[in-house]
Every structure is written in C-alpha cells, then in structure tokens.
Amino acid sequence: MTAVNLTHAETRRQLRRARLSEFTKFARRFAGNPLGMIGLAILGVLLASAVFAPLLATHDPYLPDLVHRLSPPSFENWLGTDELGRDIFSRILYGARLTLLIVGLVVATSAPIGLIIGAVAGTSGGWVDAVFMRITDVFLAVPKLLLALAFVAALGPGIVNAALAITLTAWPPYARLARAEALIVRDSDYVNAVRLAGGSEFRIVFRHIMPMCLSSVIVRMTLDMAGIILTAAGLGFIGLGAQPPLPEWGAMISTGRKFIFDQWWVATMPGLAIFIVSLGFNLLGDAMRDLLDPHLRRRA
Amino acid sequence: MIRIDNLSVHFGSAVAVQNVSLSVESGESFGLVGESGSGKSTVLRTVMGLNRHWTGDIRIGDIDLRKGRRRDLVRVAQMVFQDPYASLHPRYTIGQAIAEPMLINRMSDVDARTVELLEMIGLTEAHRFRFPHELSGGQRQRVAIARALSLSPTVLLLDEPTSALDVSVQAEILNLLNRLRRELNLTFVIVSHDLAVISYMCDRLMVMQNARAVEMLTRAQLRTGDMQHDYTRTLFRASRRDRTGTGASAEAGRYG
Numbered sequence: 001m002t003a004v005n006l007t008h009a010e011t012r013r014q015l016r017r018a019r020l021s022e023f024t025k026f027a028r029r030f031a032g033n034p035l036g037m038i039g040l041a042i043l044g045v046l047l048a049s050a051v052f053a054p055l056l057a058t059h060d061p062y063l064p065d066l067v068h069r070l071s072p073p074s075f076e077n078w079l080g081t082d083e084l085g086r087d088i089f090s091r092i093l094y095g096a097r098l099t100l101l102i103v104g105l106v107v108a109t110s111a112p113i114g115l116i117i118g119a120v121a122g123t124s125g126g127w128v129d130a131v132f133m134r135i136t137d138v139f140l141a142v143p144k145l146l147l148a149l150a151f152v153a154a155l156g157p158g159i160v161n162a163a164l165a166i167t168l169t170a171w172p173p174y175a176r177l178a179r180a181e182a183l184i185v186r187d188s189d190y191v192n193a194v195r196l197a198g199g200s201e202f203r204i205v206f207r208h209i210m211p212m213c214l215s216s217v218i219v220r221m222t223l224d225m226a227g228i229i230l231t232a233a234g235l236g237f238i239g240l241g242a243q244p245p246l247p248e249w250g251a252m253i254s255t256g257r258k259f260i261f262d263q264w265w266v267a268t269m270p271g272l273a274i275f276i277v278s279l280g281f282n283l284l285g286d287a288m289r290d291l292l293d294p295h296l297r298r299r300a
Numbered sequence: 301m302i303r304i305d306n307l308s309v310h311f312g313s314a315v316a317v318q319n320v321s322l323s324v325e326s327g328e329s330f331g332l333v334g335e336s337g338s339g340k341s342t343v344l345r346t347v348m349g350l351n352r353h354w355t356g357d358i359r360i361g362d363i364d365l366r367k368g369r370r371r372d373l374v375r376v377a378q379m380v381f382q383d384p385y386a387s388l389h390p391r392y393t394i395g396q397a398i399a400e401p402m403l404i405n406r407m408s409d410v411d412a413r414t415v416e417l418l419e420m421i422g423l424t425e426a427h428r429f430r431f432p433h434e435l436s437g438g439q440r441q442r443v444a445i446a447r448a449l450s451l452s453p454t455v456l457l458l459d460e461p462t463s464a465l466d467v468s469v470q471a472e473i474l475n476l477l478n479r480l481r482r483e484l485n486l487t488f489v490i491v492s493h494d495l496a497v498i499s500y501m502c503d504r505l506m507v508m509q510n511a512r513a514v515e516m517l518t519r520a521q522l523r524t525g526d527m528q529h530d531y532t533r534t535l536f537r538a539s540r541r542d543r544t545g546t547g548a549s550a551e552a553g554r555y556g
Contacts, residue, residue, distance in 0.1 A: 011395075011411050018393055018429035189387035190397075193447065196348055197401030198374040211391045 029291055036287020042280025050096040059087035061094045061247050070263045080265040083255060088269045091247035095270065098159060098248045099277065102232040102241075103225050105163035106170055111221050113167075114174020119213050121175070122182025123205045133179065136172045144169040145234060152240040159248070162241040166231050170224065174217055181213040215292040223285035226278035233274050249274050301326040301455060301487045302347070307356035309342050316342040317354075318511045326454070329481065329488040331498035331505030333535065338508040340491045341382075344457045347489075348379045360455060374405070377455040378448035383464045384440035388432040394418075394443050395428035401450045417446040422476060438469035442476065449480070456481075458490045462497060474501060495539040499523060507532045 030036055049056060058078065059065075065085035073080040079088040121132035139147075148165035155161045185191055186209060194204050235241035236250025244251065249270040256267030302324040309317040317339040324330040332340040346354050349370065358365040361376050378401075381387040388397050395414050402410045415425050421442040432440055441461065448456060461477065462470040474497065481488055492498050498505050499522050507514040507529070515529040527533050 008411060014429045015393060015396070018431070022431065189381040189383065190389040192350055193379075193381070193387060193444075194400065194404070195350065196374060196379055197404050197447075197451065198371050199400070199404045203404065208389060211389075 026291065030287060033287045033290065035283045036290075039280045039283030039285075039287060042276060043284060046096050046100065046277055046280070049093045050100045053090075053093040053097060057087075057090035057093050059090045061086060061090040062245050070259060070266065072263070073265055079269040080263070082252070082266050083259065088252075088265065091252060092249070092270055092273050095247040095249045095252065095273070096277075098242055098246060099229055099232065102159060102163045102166070103228050105160070106166045106228050106232075107221055107225065109164075109167045110170040111174050111217055114171040114176075115178045115210060115213060115217050117171070118175035118178025118180075119182045119205050119210050122179035123186045123201065123209050125186075129179075132175070136175045139169065140172045140176075142169065145231065148231065148235060149238075149240065152235065157240045157243055159242045159246070162232055162235045165235070166228055170228065173220060173224075177216045177220055178210075178213040181216055182209050185209055185212045219285065219289045219292050222281060222288045225281040225285070229274060229278050229281070301328070301361060302330075302489065303357070303359040304343070304347070305357040307343065307346065307354060307358065309339070309346055309351055309354045311353075315511050317346070319356075320508070320513045321356075322506055322513070322516075324487060324489060326487055327485060328504065329490065329502045331502035332489065332491045332508060333493065333495060333498050333505055334508035334514075335493055335535075339511040340508050341459050343508075344379060344459050344489065344491055348377065348457060349373065371405070374401070374453075375451050376453055377457060378451060378453040379457040379459065380441070380444050380448050380461050382460040384437050384444055385432075385464065387444050388440055390432055393429050393431055394423075394435070397432075397443060398446050398450055401447060405451060407451075413450065417450055420449070420480070421446045436469075437465050438472060441465060441469075441473055445473075445476070445480070449484070452484075454485070455487045455489070458488060460492055461490065463492065463494065470497075477501070495522065495536060507535065 030040075063086065065081070067085065068077070068081050069083055069085040071077055071081045071085075077087050077089065079092065081087055082091070117132050117136065121129040144166075147169050148162070151165035151168055152158075152161050155164070182205075191204060191208055194208055199208075232241055233248075233250030233253070236248040236252075237254040239251070239254065242248030242251055244255075252270040253267045253274075256263075256270070260267050302322075304323070305321050307317055307320045308315070320339070320343060322330070332343060334340045342351065345351050347358055347360065347365070349365065360368075360373065363373055363376060365373070388394075392400070395418075398417055399410045399414045402413060407413070414428065418425060418427060423439065423442060423446075427435070427439070427443075432443070435443065441464075445461075456477075458477070462473050465473060477488070478501065480486060488501070490498065490501050499519060502519060504516065504518050505522065506516050509531050515527065515532050517527065517532070521527065522536070525533075525536060527536065
C-alpha cells in the first residue's frame with residue numbers, strides 16, 4: 001500500500017516538474033520582451049507599495065495638518081499636500097492597496113464567471129448556448145459606467161460595491177472569448193477521445209475545454225485591468241466608489257479638482273499614478289498577448 | 301464481432317453513408333477503402349457513437365449500439381484518429397493523456413498500467429512527463445494508440461492511422477499495430493485510401509464510393525487484381541501507377 005502511495009506522490013512530483021519546466025520556458029520568452037518587462041516592473045512597484053505602504057510612507061495618510069495644507073512638492077512632502085495638509089505621496093502609496101483590491105476583486109469574479117458561462121455555452125450548443133449568449137448580449141448592450149452607477153446607487157457607495165458593479169459589466173467579454181475558443185476545440189479529436197473513453201460532458205467542459213480557453217481569457221484579463229482601474233477611479237471621482245477619507249486615487253483627483261489652477265499637484269499626482277499603473281497593465285497585457293494568444297501563435 | 305446492417309448517415313440533407321452493411325469476425329482485420337468523401341471515416345465515427353443521426357443496426361460484440369450503455373461500449377471498442385497532431389490535448393502530458401480513460405472509468409493501478417502501456421508501444425517511462433509538442437508525429441501516434449488500448453478493448457478502429465506520417469514512420473506504426481493485434485488478440489477495422497496499407501494490414505476489405513459500398517474483396521483478390529467492379533479497378537490501377545510512378549514505395553509487402 002505504501003509503495004503505491006509513494007509512486008503516486010512521485011508521479012505528482014514529476015508532473016509538477018514537467019509543468020514547471022513549461023512555465024520556465026514561457027518566462028524565458030517573456031523576458032525577451034522589453035516592453036512587457038517594463039509593465040511587469042510597474043506592476044511589481046505597485047505590489048510593493050501596496051504591501052510595504054506603512055514602511056515606505058513618510059507621513060500618516062489620514063492625519064490632517066492644517067498648517068501645511070496645499071503646500072507644493074518639497075523635501076518634506078515629496079508630492080505636496082492636499083487641502084487638509086495630508087501628504088499626497090503617502091496617500092498614493094496607501095491608495096495602491098485600494099486599487100489592487102478593486103482590480104483583484106473584479107478580475108477574480110468576472111473572469112471565472114465569464115469563463116464558465118462561455119465554455120459551457122460553446123460546448124453544449126443548442127438552446128443552452130442561445131440562452132447564455134443572449135443574456136451576455138443584454139449585459140454587453142448596457143453602457144458600462146451607467147450600469148455600474150445604477151448598481152452602486154442601489155447598493156450604496158463603497159469599495160466592494162464598486163467592484164461588484166464593475167464585475168457586473170466586465171464578465172460578458174470573457175464569456176464571448178471563452179465561447180469562441182470552446183467552439184474551436186469542442187469537436188477536436190482530443191476532446192472526442194475523451195467522449196470515446198466515456199467522459200461526461202461536465203468533465204469535458206471543465207477539464208479539457210476550459211484549459212484551452214484560459215490563455216485568451218488571461219490575455220484579455222491583463223488588458224482589462226487598466227480599464228478596471230480607470231472605471232474604479234471614475235466611480236471614485238463622482239463619489240460612488242471609495243468614500244473619504246480613504247485615499248482612493250479617483251476620489252483624490254476629485255477633491256483636487258477644486259484647486260487645479262493654483263495647486264496643480266493635488267489632482268496631478270494621483271492622476272499620474274493612475275496613468276502609470278494603467279500603462280503598466282497595458283504593456284504587460286500586450287506582451288502576454290504576443291506570447292499566449294492562440295490566434296497569433298497559430299499564424300506564427 | 302462487429303455487425304452493421306443497412307447503416308445510413310445523414311448530415312442535414314447530405315447523405316454521408318447509404319445502406320452499408322458489413323460484418324467483421326473476432327480477431328479479423330478489416331479494411332475500408334475509398335477516396336475522401338466516400339463515407340468510410342463516417343462509418344467508423346458512427347460505430348463509436350460520435351454521430352447521432354443514423355439509421356440501421358450496429359452491434360459490437362453483444363452490445364446493440366442503440367440500447368447498450370456507453371460505459372460498456374468504451375471497454376469493447378476504441379478508436380485511433382487520423383491526425384496525431386490534433387488528437388492529443390496540448391496541455392496534458394503524455395502520461396495524463398494515456399491515464400485519462402482509465403481515470404474516467406475508475407480503474408485501479410493507473411500509474412503502473414500507464415508505464416506498461418508506454419513500454420508496450422515502444423516508448424519509455426521518461427516520455428510520461430513530456431508534452432505532445434515535444435514528441436514527433438510517429439511518437440504521438442504511438443501515444444494515441446496507447447490511449448486507445450488503455451481500457452483493454454477487443455476492437456480497435458483505426459481512421460487513416462498513418463496518412464499524416466512520413467513514409468518511413470508509417471511502416472513502424474503499421475508493424476507496431478500488427479504486433480499488438482497478434483499479442484492482444486485485437487480485431488481491427490482500418491480506414492485508408494492507401495491500398496498498399498490495406499493490403500498489408502487487412503484480411504478482407506470493402507470498397508466505398510459516394511456513400512455506398514461498392515465491393516467486398518479478400519486480400520488475395522486484391523493482390524491478384526481479381527475485381528468485379530470498374531471503380532475498384534480504377535482505384536487499384538491508380539495506386540499501382542502511384543507506386544511505380546513515384547518509386548517511393550515498392551510492392552504491397554514493402555512494410556514487411
């Protein structure tokens with residue numbers, strides 16, 4: 001009995017090693033793309049500032065200091081202070097946490113929902129496909145920000161509600177993508193081979209078709225992250241996202257609007273942060289597409 | 301072992317197979333010949349249950365394809381596909397591909413059996429953790445054969461098993477199949493457009509044209525050119541000309 005278990009563990013270990021070596025090959029190819037590496041570096045900086053915000057911050061992001069309100073960038077306050085005298089650099093660092101939280105929440109919910117709906121629809125065809133895809137069409141037809149607005153208005157403003165609202169509008173493109181991939185592979189010989197072995201449609205969808213949809217979805221996901229950040233900032237800007245005193249970047253721009261002509265840095269600095277992070281995700285997404293997109297790879 | 305009576309298959313309004321009947325004895329190797337579009341592959345796929353819309357009767361062993369349970373059928377008959385580049389899942393290792401049918405059918409000792417199958421088809425345990433893109437076409441087709449054998453079927457349906465491969469590799473695969481048939485007592489149904497392959501592999505064959513069965517022949521009849529039907533003769537002549545023309549392949553026994 002132990003012998004069998006041992007070999008089984010050995011099998012799993014070898015399998016992990018095989019997968020790891022595939023991943024290493026992928027990483028090596030990715031490293032050959034300079035723009036992608038810049039994107040990855042930006043994402044790394046974002047992650048680091050989110051994780052180490054308390055260590056990196058020079059001031060308390062919530063503590064007002066009315067004496068130094070609206071002071072320009074200086075040695076004391078690297079990126080200046082806002083209307084309550086709070087240090088903008090420290091607020092942007094803490095704001096990275098909120099940005100990552102929203103992006104993470106949206107991606108972790110919308111991509112799997114879209115993937116499952118699309119893969120099931122594409123594989124089963126017939127009325128299941130029709131019903132799922134018409135629902136998808138309905139969601140696609142509603143303007144993104146408007147639906148998010150209505151949703152937040154109904155549930156009340158806040159970060160989690162903003163993320164949910166964005167999810168509501170973000171999943172349909174994933175469903176479309178996954179369906180398109182599923183349609184390509186559902187009648188392929190390797191899927192038929194599973195049918196011939198008596199595999200259930202459930203097993204076929206989740207174990208054999210979904211892995212094939214995954215690369216398109218991951219590419220789309222990375223490219224979408226920039227859009228998610230912008231939408232979240234937009235919701236924050238109109239006051240429906242994160243609530244004060246949270247240092248959400250969109251909300252920070254919103255308060256800075258009042259001083260934009262005299263104290264430009266209050267709105268500009270969080271704006272720059274949004275710009276740089278969005279750019280980073282876009283660069284990363286482009287690099288991922290070059291490597292993973294099955295249609296580009298087929299042509300190559 | 302296999303009995304097909306009056307099989308007809310329709311795709312929409314198009315007729316893919318019309319009133320085809322055949323029977324294959326246990327342990328026999330049976331060939332289906334015809335040009336592309338003649339319906340020979342459709343017969344195989346229908347027997348394996350990959351086409352839903354068919355009429356007639358199909359029996360494999362004592363399983364009636366209409367009434368029998370799929371779980372029973374898959375243990376009796378399995379299929380090897382034409383294109384080894386399309387028949388293996390690109391994200392699964394070779395070992396996983398071979399083990400998958402056994403896992404689906406909840407068999408025990410899957411690990412040991414996977415290694416045994418790999419060795420049976422002339423690969424080694426080291427290939428188990430490779431991905432399909434790391435293997436050659438011939439190796440992939442061996443893996444596809446191992447996967448088909450993993451449930452220990454008695455019938456193997458082969459859809460142009462060598463047509464996607466190099467000539468030099470074709471011979472290896474055909475010899476492997478012949479050895480496996482002897483050792484495991486398998487029944488073969490082989491679809492091919494290559495008369496040389498059929499003549500080397502099959503005891504009897506059926507010629508198909510335009511969705512219909514044209515003629516039944518034995519291997520001896522094929523080799524002596526003893527045919528009744530004009531179409532068969534044309535096909536036979538074409539393959540002769542092809543062989544002398546290219547000079548690449550010699551007699552029907554070239555694989556031996």
